[in-house]
Amino acid sequence: MKKLINATDDVVRESLEGVEAAHGDRVRVSYDPAFVVRADAPVQGKVGVISGGGSGHEPMHGGFVGPGMLDAACPGEVFTSPTPDQMLEATKAVNGGAGVLHIVKNYTGDVLNFEMAADLAKGEGIDVTAVVTNDDVAVQDSLYTAGRRGVGVTVLLEKIVGAAAEEGKSLAEVTEIANRVNAEGRSMGMALTSCIVPAAGEPTFQLGDNEMEIGIGIHGEPGRERMPLEPADQITERLAAAVVDDLPYREGDQVLAFVNGMGGTPLIELYIVYRALKRFLDGRGITIARNLIGPYITSLEMAGTSITLLRLDDELTRLWDAPVNTPGLRWGV
Amino acid sequence: MAEYEQVADWIRRFAADVAERKGELTRLDQAIGDGDHGTNMDRGLRKAVEKLDAVEGNDIGAALKAVGMALVSSVGGAGGPLYGTFFLQAGQAAAGHSELDTEGFASMVRAGVDGVQARGKAEPEDKTMIDALLPAAAALEQGGDLADAAARAADAAEEGMRATIPLVARKGRASYLGERSRGHQDPGATSSALMMRAAAQAFADPS
Numbered sequence: 001m002k003k004l005i006n007a008t009d010d011v012v013r014e015s016l017e018g019v020e021a022a023h024g025d026r027v028r029v030s031y032d033p034a035f036v037v038r039a040d041a042p043v044q045g046k047v048g049v050i051s052g053g054g055s056g057h058e059p060m061h062g063g064f065v066g067p068g069m070l071d072a073a074c075p076g077e078v079f080t081s082p083t084p085d086q087m088l089e090a091t092k093a094v095n096g097g098a099g100v101l102h103i104v105k106n107y108t109g110d111v112l113n114f115e116m117a118a119d120l121a122k123g124e125g126i127d128v129t130a131v132v133t134n135d136d137v138a139v140q141d142s143l144y145t146a147g148r149r150g151v152g153v154t155v156l157l158e159k160i161v162g163a164a165a166e167e168g169k170s171l172a173e174v175t176e177i178a179n180r181v182n183a184e185g186r187s188m189g190m191a192l193t194s195c196i197v198p199a200a201g202e203p204t205f206q207l208g209d210n211e212m213e214i215g216i217g218i219h220g221e222p223g224r225e226r227m228p229l230e231p232a233d234q235i236t237e238r239l240a241a242a243v244v245d246d247l248p249y250r251e252g253d254q255v256l257a258f259v260n261g262m263g264g265t266p267l268i269e270l271y272i273v274y275r276a277l278k279r280f281l282d283g284r285g286i287t288i289a290r291n292l293i294g295p296y297i298t299s300l301e302m303a304g305t306s307i308t309l310l311r312l313d314d315e316l317t318r319l320w321d322a323p324v325n326t327p328g329l330r331w332g333v
Numbered sequence: 334m335a336e337y338e339q340v341a342d343w344i345r346r347f348a349a350d351v352a353e354r355k356g357e358l359t360r361l362d363q364a365i366g367d368g369d370h371g372t373n374m375d376r377g378l379r380k381a382v383e384k385l386d387a388v389e390g391n392d393i394g395a396a397l398k399a400v401g402m403a404l405v406s407s408v409g410g411a412g413g414p415l416y417g418t419f420f421l422q423a424g425q426a427a428a429g430h431s432e433l434d435t436e437g438f439a440s441m442v443r444a445g446v447d448g449v450q451a452r453g454k455a456e457p458e459d460k461t462m463i464d465a466l467l468p469a470a471a472a473l474e475q476g477g478d479l480a481d482a483a484a485r486a487a488d489a490a491e492e493g494m495r496a497t498i499p500l501v502a503r504k505g506r507a508s509y510l511g512e513r514s515r516g517h518q519d520p521g522a523t524s525s526a527l528m529m530r531a532a533a534q535a536f537a538d539p540s
């Protein structure tokens with residue numbers, strides 16, 4: 001394992017110390033329990049929006065804390081859910097009297113820990129609602145599994161819902177928008193190489209030089225199939241077709257197209273994917289009204305990409321365009 | 334009868350067994366989960382033993398509640414809320430007691446298992462820790478001498494653990510594997526069996 005770290009046990013904490021050193025003007029960092037919170041929290045009268053999950057997906061979630069997006073984020077160990085005490089303290093820190101929305105990705109650990117935190121916060125008199133993102137079409141949705149995984153839509157949802165809260169919408173309104181974004185979004189990813197969890201010290205899975213995993217999860221979970229490597233245009237078409245056919249997205253739809261890097265894939269390749277995605281959607285009569293291209297929900301050093309589409313209406317478009325000022329996403333300010 | 338010190342010894346044995354077998358738990362989890370069960374449980378139980386050592390008095394309920402809170406706040410993953418809930422609920426059932434008879438231990442374990450089911454919503458044969466815990470709770474409810482009952486419960490938990498091997502997972506991350514989860518022993522059922530075996534050992538040894 002070759003990594004820019006000092007000791008495997010210190011990775012999360014030292015990274016948080018770096019975040020505090022770099023962005024102390026916008027965020028505060030609590031270490032015990034660990035969370036990143038807006039420097040001006042709690043904002044009185046504003047719905048608090050928090051998220052959290054295992055570390056290793058940076059900039060999500062800690063990099064999305066700031067005006068117009070998250071009020072706080074709770075980082076767990078690498079690829080391990082954070083714990084209810086972190087979420088409870090973060091909830092209390094951002095509660096400005098209008099209630100708090102928890103944004104949770106659909107993984108059993110995250111869901112259980114956030115449920116427990118919500119129970120504890122309600123016990124302290126704070127209104128808490130939750131949205132569970134589950135946009136990964138690689139997983140068959142079934143009563144006999146834990147359901148679809150939450151992936152790329154989470155990033156878009158945090159931005160849009162953060163803007164809605166910033167506008168002063170109520171907890172019920174913010175929650176409705178969160179559920180709408182989740183319902184209108186779908187994603188699928190692929191990997192060229194594995195990630196290496198620092199504590200494990202070796203690749204999570206093995207892929208041959210001429211192989212790829214289609215439908216990979218953001219923790220290196222297996223996807224739909226392992227197959228011979230193809231050119232970028234064909235890979236993009238595979239992912240895009242699975243995403244488009246699932247909702248389905250139809251001719252005339254306006255979408256936000258998000259081409260995400262898994263951490264080890266350079267932008268030059270992501271733009272090749274975007275080029276192919278644009279052609280594919282043009283062919284289906286689907287219009288890209290907004291786009292986002294870059295590594296925003298990563299899987300450590302994994303090489304690969306994921307494609308997320310979100311069907312837009314006027315309100316979602318307006319909220320997407322609203323100002324945001326976080327270390328990871330910044331415009332309009 | 335189990336005295337307070339034997340109950341505390343149960344937790345310390347459980348922590349020591351998990352520390353010793355953390356590699357095995359992690360390997361089981363790598364096969365069908367995300368490979369962090371051994372590391373997470375070891376970290377959480379170390380913290381739980383620290384908290385347990387700081388508990389004053391001999392209220393078994395207070396001691397188990399401290400263990401539960403420590404697990405909730407330090408394990409992470411699904412194991413934290415599930416094992417944390419087990420000990421929080423068990424602690425509530427044992428509140429105010431400084432010793433346990435078979436019936437007391439049985440109702441404590443039942444309260445814990447009910448809590449785990451309410452939190453995780455797993456049914457029998459979903460390939461989870463419930464598959465080890467439910468048979469253990471039922472074995473305890475048959476009564477008899479505590480040392481014998483705890484030993485029967487540990488046997489039942491281990492049998493339940495082995496019976497997860499041919500099952501297809503329907504809960505947790507292993508459920509994504511579908512048929513591919515068949516043929517692997519569930520890591521959560523394995524740590525639960527260790528927990529019940531630790532109880533049998535703690536209650537067998539006169540303190």
